[in-house]
Each structure stands twice: as C-alpha cells, then as structure tokens.
Amino acid sequence: MSYTKRVLEQTIAKNPGEPEFQQAMTEILTTIAPYVDSHPEYEKAGILERLVEPERVIMFRIPWVDDEGKVQVNRGYRVQYNSAIGPYKGGIRFHPSVNLSVIKFLGFEQILKNSLTGLPIGGGKGGTDFDPKGKSDNEVMAFCQSFMTELQRHIGADTDVPAGDIGVGAREIGYMYGQYKRIANNFESILTGKGLTYGGSLARKEATGYGLVYLTDEMLRQHGKSFKGASVVVSGSGNVAIYATQKVQSLGGKVVALSDSGGFVYDSEGIDLAAVREIKEVKRGRISEYVNYRPNAVYTESGSGKTIWSVKCDVALPCATQNELHEADAKLLVQNGCIAVGEGANMPTTLEATEIFLKGGVLFAPGKAANAGGVATSALEMTQNSMRLSWSFEEVDEKLKGIMVSIYNNIASAAKEAGHEDNFVMGANIAGFKKVAETMMALGVV
Numbered sequence: 001m002s003y004t005k006r007v008l009e010q011t012i013a014k015n016p017g018e019p020e021f022q023q024a025m026t027e028i029l030t031t032i033a034p035y036v037d038s039h040p041e042y043e044k045a046g047i048l049e050r051l052v053e054p055e056r057v058i059m060f061r062i063p064w065v066d067d068e069g070k071v072q073v074n075r076g077y078r079v080q081y082n083s084a085i086g087p088y089k090g091g092i093r094f095h096p097s098v099n100l101s102v103i104k105f106l107g108f109e110q111i112l113k114n115s116l117t118g119l120p121i122g123g124g125k126g127g128t129d130f131d132p133k134g135k136s137d138n139e140v141m142a143f144c145q146s147f148m149t150e151l152q153r154h155i156g157a158d159t160d161v162p163a164g165d166i167g168v169g170a171r172e173i174g175y176m177y178g179q180y181k182r183i184a185n186n187f188e189s190i191l192t193g194k195g196l197t198y199g200g201s202l203a204r205k206e207a208t209g210y211g212l213v214y215l216t217d218e219m220l221r222q223h224g225k226s227f228k229g230a231s232v233v234v235s236g237s238g239n240v241a242i243y244a245t246q247k248v249q250s251l252g253g254k255v256v257a258l259s260d261s262g263g264f265v266y267d268s269e270g271i272d273l274a275a276v277r278e279i280k281e282v283k284r285g286r287i288s289e290y291v292n293y294r295p296n297a298v299y300t301e302s303g304s305g306k307t308i309w310s311v312k313c314d315v316a317l318p319c320a321t322q323n324e325l326h327e328a329d330a331k332l333l334v335q336n337g338c339i340a341v342g343e344g345a346n347m348p349t350t351l352e353a354t355e356i357f358l359k360g361g362v363l364f365a366p367g368k369a370a371n372a373g374g375v376a377t378s379a380l381e382m383t384q385n386s387m388r389l390s391w392s393f394e395e396v397d398e399k400l401k402g403i404m405v406s407i408y409n410n411i412a413s414a415a416k417e418a419g420h421e422d423n424f425v426m427g428a429n430i431a432g433f434k435k436v437a438e439t440m441m442a443l444g445v446v
C-alpha cells in the first residue's frame with residue numbers, strides 16, 4: 001500500500017464520526033498522492049503523519065447570560081493546525097452546525113490555502129455552535145466577550161491571529177477585539193477584519209469576494225473567455241457573495257441569482273445589489289424579502305426540490321457553505337452549459353460533484369485557491385498594523401489582484417507539471433503542500 005493511502009486510512013480510522021474532516025482529507029491526500037509517493041524523503045520524515053495531526057486543539061465552555069437573565073452555554077473551538085510557515089491564521093465561525101469535524105476540515109484546508117498566498121501564515125480555524133440569528137445586539141456582545149475571555153490566552157500577534165467567517169462580521173470582531181484589549185491591556189494585532197478606526201485594512205471586507213472573481217477571471221481569460229456578458233449564479237448572500245456579485249457586475253457579468261439558507265431568488269434582469277445590501281447588511285433580513293424590491297424576481301424556498309443550481313448560467317460561484325453543491329446539481333449545471341465554477345465558500349462542492357465538473361471539462365477553481373484573497377488581505381492588514389501605517393483601497397486591491405493572479409499561475413503550473421493540465425484541485429493541493437512540507441523538513445521533527 002502506498003504511503004499516502006496508508007496515512008489516509010489511518011487518519012480516517014483515528015477520526016471517526018468526523019465526515020467533513022474525512023472528506024477534506026480524502027480529497028487532499030488522494031490528489032497529492034502521485035507527488036508525495038514519488039518523494040520517499042517525505043515518508044522517512046513522517047511528513048504526512050505530522051501534517052494530518054493538529055499541533056493543538058482547544059475546546060472550551062462559553063457561558064453567557066441572555067436578555068431574559070437565563071444562563072446559556074455554548075462550546076468554543078480553536079484548532080491551531082500547523083505553524084510551519086507562520087503564526088496560525090484562519091477565521092472564527094459562529095453557526096449552529098459548528099463541531100470539531102467542521103473546524104478541523106476548515107483548519108486543514110487553511111494550511112494549504114495560506115501557503116498558496118505566498119505569505120508567511122500558518123493554518124488554524126475556530127468557531128462555536130452559537131447562532132447569532134435572532135439574538136439581540138446585547139446578547140451578541142455578551143457572547144463575544146465570553147468567547148474572547150477564554151480565547152485571548154491562546155492567541156497573539158505572532159502566535160495565532162483569527163479573523164471572521166460565517167456569522168462573524170464587523171460587529172462581532174469589534175466586540176471580541178474590545179474584550180481582548182480590555183483583558184490584555186494592549187493594542188496588539190490579534191484579530192483581522194477589524195474596523196477601519198482601530199487598525200482594519202481598507203478592502204478587507206471586499207477581499208474574499210473580489211479575490212474569487214479575480215482568480216476566476218484569470219482562469220477564464222487564460223482559456224479565451226471572460227465575465228463580460230456572462231450569466232452568473234452566486235449562492236449565499238453574505239460577505240463573500242455580496243462582494244463577488246459586485247465585482248462580477250463591474251466586469252460586465254450579470255448575476256441572476258443569490259440565496260440564503262431559506263431559499264434563492266432569481267432575477268432575470270440581474271440582481272439589484274443595493275437592495276440585497278439593504279436587506280442583509282442593514283436589516284439583517286432574509287433573501288425572500290428581495291421580491292418586495294423587485295416584483296419580477298422569483299423566490300424559491302429551500303426544500304422545494306429545486307436548488308439555486310437549476311438556474312442556467314455560464315459561471316457558478318458557490319459562496320455559502322460546505323457541501324451545498326451536490327452531484328445532481330453538478331450534472332444540471334454541466335447540462336445547462338456552465339463553463340466555469342469558482343468556489344467562494346470552503347468545500348461547497350462534494351467530491352462526487354467535483355468529479356462531474358472535472359470530467360465534464362468545466363474549469364473548476366477550488367476554494368483553497370479561489371477564496372484565498374480574504375486571508376491574504378488579512379495578512380496585509382497584519383503588515384500594516386506592524387508598520388503602523390494604512391494603505392489606500394487601491395493599493396490593497398492592487399496587491400490582492402496580484403496575489404490572486406499569482407495563485408492561479410502557481411496552481412496551473414503545478415497541475416501541468418503533475419501531468420494533469422487544468423486540474424486545479426490537484427494543482428492547488430500540490431502547490432500548497434510543497435511549501436509546507438519543505439519547511440517541515442527544514443525545521444526537523446517538531
């Protein structure tokens with residue numbers, strides 16, 4: 001049995017009941033197998049056994065008091081996965097579906113993603129099963145303060161620098177940073193995605209969505225295609241989806257559908273982003289409310305049998321959550337003439353659906369490359385904080401664009417070198433792995 005296969009089997013056996021983690025492991029270890037197995041020095045140094053095992057897993061209690069005076073308890077996680085190339089870096093997710101499997105899969109993906117950015121950042125991820133939906137501002141603040149009261153002892157500007165993710169935006173980062181500052185009595189850059197008045201970077205909010213579109217655009221361009229005149233479906237309507245939509249529109253594409261966990265809206269005339277931003281960013285409302293702004297749009301509820309992927313499009317950008325695009329959806333997209341998929345979310349496409357895209361000749365940019373613009377700009381925020389300087393929006397955006405184009409070139413050439421031209425899943429996994437593995441070799445058995 002090959003080295004990679006053996007480690008994959010051991011890892012799956014050692015982590016039972018963790019389907020998302022096992023899925024990410026299977027995808028990554030299977031695609032890097034030809035590369036790893038042709039380098040016996042990796043086996044000798046136990047690189048894979050060390051890589052699959054997090055350096056540290058922290059699990060903690062988060063007690064807080066709700067508006068009725070009732071004590072609530074949530075569970076918090078921080079997985080400090082791999083610090084070979086820099087301090088742990090990765091977002092914090094607030095969502096009821098969060099468990100150890102989800103945080104470990106995200107943390108493992110993050111190691112390779114951060115490596116692809118070319119910046120000195122290791123991989124980590126955190127979160128909690130707290131659901132901010134329906135909670136008052138006061139409750140969100142109480143929760144964030146309790147979360148940070150424990151987390152603060154494990155993080156630091158040169159140790160671990162979390163950021164936002166699902167359910168964690170400007171409001172939550174502000175409350176967490178405030179509590180950190182109060183406890184630690186310093187202004188260290190221990191979180192990114194901060195507000196502009198206290199150390200945040202211009203263009204960080206836009207970075208994941210913009211970066212996704214920059215990379216997808218480069219992939220299209222290199223194949224003689226572009227966003228101009230293209231019909232685009234974007235799932236989700238949160239941070240990533242909103243700014244991906246904005247960038248697609250600025251490049252002359254037409255976004256015709258957006259969603260949230262309740263359902264999706266289809267607007268044949270093109271999504272009115274101002275309306276979406278009012279619903280989501282101002283009112284914290286549901287995407288179903290979109291039809292009040294655009295009566296010609298059609299809303300379809302989740303569970304009706306029809307998903308957002310039934311909408312005909314040239315380019316699909318899944319930007320909501322993991323495993324939101326299944327085999328049947330992929331078949332439908334291919335049948336409807338979709339030419340490219342760019343993953344804004346982490347692992348939104350199941351293994352079976354990815355296979356359909358690769359076999360169907362659809363250009364497929366995996367999340368760890370396509371959505372790396374967020375973490376890359378977070379690293380730029382850390383740089384600005386260290387220098388005590390703020391760059392202009394244009395300066396950050398230009399750097400982001402350069403990083404995304406270089407990630408594309410890196411994954412494209414890794415795929416080609418591996419003899420699988422245009423298989424960007426393989427290209428991203430190999431290119432991301434290489435830098436981390438080489439560094440782990442250099443640092444010895446630690």
Ligand code: NDP
Pocket residue numbers: 164165166167168208235236237238239240241259260261262319320321322324344345346371372374375
């Ligand atoms: P937000 O919380 O801002 O938005 C998430 C969106 O996805 C919402 O519209 C939400 O709908 C929808 N969604 C969440 N869970 C589900 C579900 N189970 N089924 C259907 N829809 C769902 O998060 P972000 O935009 O920040 O993150 C989206 C994805 O992008 C995640 O996979 C995240 O890990 C990834 N990502 C984010 C980065 C960032 O910088 N923010 C960086 C890199 C990756 P609802 O409100 O109904 O729950």
